[in-house]
Amino acid sequence: MAVYTEVPDDALDAFVGQYDIGDVVSCKGIAEGVENSNYLLQTERGAYILTLYEKRVDPGDLPFFLGLMNHLAARGLACPTPIAGRDGETLRSLCDRPAAIVSFLSGVWHGRPRPDHCAALGEAMAEMHLKGADFSIRRPNSLSVKGWRPLFDSIRDRANEITPDLTPVVEAELDYLDTHWPVDLPVGLIHADLFPDNVFFLGGRSESTPERVSGLIDFYFACTDLLAYDIAICLNAWCFEADGAFNATKARYLLGGYRRLRPLSDSELAALPVLARGAAMRFLLTRSYDWLNTPAGALVKRKDPMEYLHKLRFHQNIAGPGGYGIE
Amino acid sequence: MAVYTEVPDDALDAFVGQYDIGDVVSCKGIAEGVENSNYLLQTERGAYILTLYEKRVDPGDLPFFLGLMNHLAARGLACPTPIAGRDGETLRSLCDRPAAIVSFLSGVWHGRPRPDHCAALGEAMAEMHLKGADFSIRRPNSLSVKGWRPLFDSIRDRANEITPDLTPVVEAELDYLDTHWPVDLPVGLIHADLFPDNVFFLGGRSESTPERVSGLIDFYFACTDLLAYDIAICLNAWCFEADGAFNATKARYLLGGYRRLRPLSDSELAALPVLARGAAMRFLLTRSYDWLNTPAGALVKRKDPMEYLHKLRFHQNIAGPGGYGIE
Numbered sequence: 115m116a117v118y119t120e121v122p123d124d125a126l127d128a129f130v131g132q133y134d135i136g137d138v139v140s141c142k143g144i145a146e147g148v149e150n151s152n153y154l155l156q157t158e159r160g161a162y163i164l165t166l167y168e169k170r171v172d173p174g175d176l177p178f179f180l181g182l183m184n185h186l187a188a189r190g191l192a193c194p195t196p197i198a199g200r201d202g203e204t205l206r207s208l209c210d211r212p213a214a215i216v217s218f219l220s221g222v223w224h225g226r227p228r229p230d231h232c233a234a235l236g237e238a239m240a241e242m243h244l245k246g247a248d249f250s251i252r253r254p255n256s257l258s259v260k261g262w263r264p265l266f267d268s269i270r271d272r273a274n275e276i277t278p279d280l281t282p283v284v285e286a287e288l289d290y291l292d293t294h295w296p297v298d299l300p301v302g303l304i305h306a307d308l309f310p311d312n313v314f315f316l317g318g319r320s321e322s323t324p325e326r327v328s329g330l331i332d333f334y335f336a337c338t339d340l341l342a343y344d345i346a347i348c349l350n351a352w353c354f355e356a357d358g359a360f361n362a363t364k365a366r367y368l369l370g371g372y373r374r375l376r377p378l379s380d381s382e383l384a385a386l387p388v389l390a391r392g393a394a395m396r397f398l399l400t401r402s403y404d405w406l407n408t409p410a411g412a413l414v415k416r417k418d419p420m421e422y423l424h425k426l427r428f429h430q431n432i433a434g435p436g437g438y439g440i441e
Numbered sequence: 442m443a444v445y446t447e448v449p450d451d452a453l454d455a456f457v458g459q460y461d462i463g464d465v466v467s468c469k470g471i472a473e474g475v476e477n478s479n480y481l482l483q484t485e486r487g488a489y490i491l492t493l494y495e496k497r498v499d500p501g502d503l504p505f506f507l508g509l510m511n512h513l514a515a516r517g518l519a520c521p522t523p524i525a526g527r528d529g530e531t532l533r534s535l536c537d538r539p540a541a542i543v544s545f546l547s548g549v550w551h552g553r554p555r556p557d558h559c560a561a562l563g564e565a566m567a568e569m570h571l572k573g574a575d576f577s578i579r580r581p582n583s584l585s586v587k588g589w590r591p592l593f594d595s596i597r598d599r600a601n602e603i604t605p606d607l608t609p610v611v612e613a614e615l616d617y618l619d620t621h622w623p624v625d626l627p628v629g630l631i632h633a634d635l636f637p638d639n640v641f642f643l644g645g646r647s648e649s650t651p652e653r654v655s656g657l658i659d660f661y662f663a664c665t666d667l668l669a670y671d672i673a674i675c676l677n678a679w680c681f682e683a684d685g686a687f688n689a690t691k692a693r694y695l696l697g698g699y700r701r702l703r704p705l706s707d708s709e710l711a712a713l714p715v716l717a718r719g720a721a722m723r724f725l726l727t728r729s730y731d732w733l734n735t736p737a738g739a740l741v742k743r744k745d746p747m748e749y750l751h752k753l754r755f756h757q758n759i760a761g762p763g764g765y766g767i768e
Contacts, residue, residue, distance in 0.1 A: 120552070123551050123552060138549055139643065142472070143473070154469055220483065221466070225447070314467075
């Protein structure tokens with residue numbers, strides 16, 4: 115993890131004492147999530163995740179994130195449920211940081227998802243979109259099309275350290291995206307970071323118990339944006355092989371799973387290539403920023419921005435949704 | 442943690458499939474221990490710790506470590522029990538590393554232990570010494586008196602980066618320790634790294650359930666050496682306050698707890714000051730080595746060697762065991 119706060123045992127006891135979850139039996143820092151300090155907390159009543167929000171999360175956004183998880187969990191989506199203390203509050207303070215306890219979700223994530231995992235992801239994402247539709251708080255996506263140019267401007271001076279042609283490629287693409295970004299598509303609550311490590315699965319060890327999504331986690335990029343943009347992020351995150359090849363079967367399964375629960379309009383389907391280009395741009399830029407601003411050998415494992423330049427180029431050559439395996 | 446191997450889910454499933462512990466329900470890397478990659482593994486049967494041994498552990502020592510934990514757990518000591526697979530083996534391979542599954546121990550460790558924690562530690566350490574007495578494998582302590590001079594030689598060129606007078610202080614002290622190190626004290630199995638984060642406690646929330654040691658963990662420095670040297674390591678690790686002050690009450694409780702189970706001979710008591718000087722030297726040297734060989738901002742949180750130079754100086758001014766609060 116990027117940051118890691120050590121919680122003194124007396125502070126932990128006092129904190130947990132504000133909840134009706136019994137005494138602490140064990141509390142271990144876990145290497146999950148790069149933005150916050152996360153602990154697997156076991157009490158007499160069960161297992162929970164304790165999160166201390168570090169400085170990369172805006173405290174003003176926490177009521178949105180916790181309210182959203184509460185909203186989705188109440189509607190039966192498999193996601194962490196914020197636990198309220200005896201005072202009814204889910205957000206409080208620990209070690210001078212905002213902190214919350216959420217329910218623990220069983221499951222493992224798949225580093226190399228198969229097509230059936232992609233189908234299950236698609237279904238779970240559609241379920242989340244449907245169940246998030248009546249969530250009343252809105253949060254603009256600061257990492258969407260309007261945010262990309264300022265983000266690139268902040269690293270332009272050193273962009274050639276990533277690759278010499280990054281600046282011309284990004285500038286031309288930003289011009290294209292500004293002009294072609296869709297405006298009339300359905301908008302709603304999106305996760306915006308639904309990478310494989312944020313999707314847990316259980317079951318599937320035998321024919322009779324098919325593998326199913328047991329949880330979606332890490333809602334700390336969730337926001338209000340085009341629903342189909344969430345799909346585009348997943349096409350990038352789930353459907354490329356380690357060698358860079360696009361796996362159209364996985365894309366077809368992902369889209370098929372999604373459409374079983376929420377049909378996509380012709381406009382949404384037609385917009386997939388430009389949305390996928392935008393999604394590639396978003397991660398190309400944030401990874402480039404982190405690459406240039408994280409010292410080598412630091413706590414964060416830097417993710418290669420070039421992976422997303424490659425994905426961007428793939429989508430630039432896609433003529434229509436047929437390129438993603440759908441007719 | 443220092444090193445962190447990511448285990449692909451299919452490799453994990455295949456690994457766990459060699460045990461009779463049910464299917465994997467969850468597996469999370471935990472930020473515990475600096476030498477190895479540790480995971481809190483939950484299966485249908487319960488909770489376990491999965492450890493991948495990274496390069497700082499000599500694979501040749503693993504049968505000793507696992508055999509020792511098995512020996513102690515079989516005698517009722519609260520410590521991790523290595524779990525055997527269906528083939529009877531506890532040590533196998535995962536992600537090209539030696540790997541083992543041990544039982545999970547509930548409990549929390551105390552960052553600022555109180556005197557009663559020190560007493561409980563003393564008792565648990567004596568119990569470990571008694572139960573380890575008939576463990577048949579021996580492992581010399583490479584980090585005892587004979588190992589210190591070569592270790593210092595390897596950092597002598599840069600010792601002044603820690604503090605200008607480190608070299609003269611260490612050289613004079615090494616001469617003293619060579620001459621005065623006790624030779625006729627009882628020898629046996631020692632833990633050699635019984636810092637507060639390796640001792641779990643449970644209970645104590647009410648008068649009727651006193652807090653007790655629920656587990657000793659991390660036996661990866663365990664070896665065959667003077668039993669009283671283990672006590673000396675704990676005097677340093679448990680009885681100094683954060684401001685550097687020695688807390689003689691904690692020392693008295695620690696020694697009192699120990700002596701309730703295993704009486705100390707007059708020779709052992711008389712040797713405590715020199716053993717405590719040696720224990721301070723051992724951690725001064727290894728922390729200095731790590732300090733000089735770990736890049737700033739790297740994954741390991743460097744521990745300050747100066748803390749142990751301060752402790753060494755404290756013990757140099759102790760005339761006899763009375764300095765540790767015992768008559």
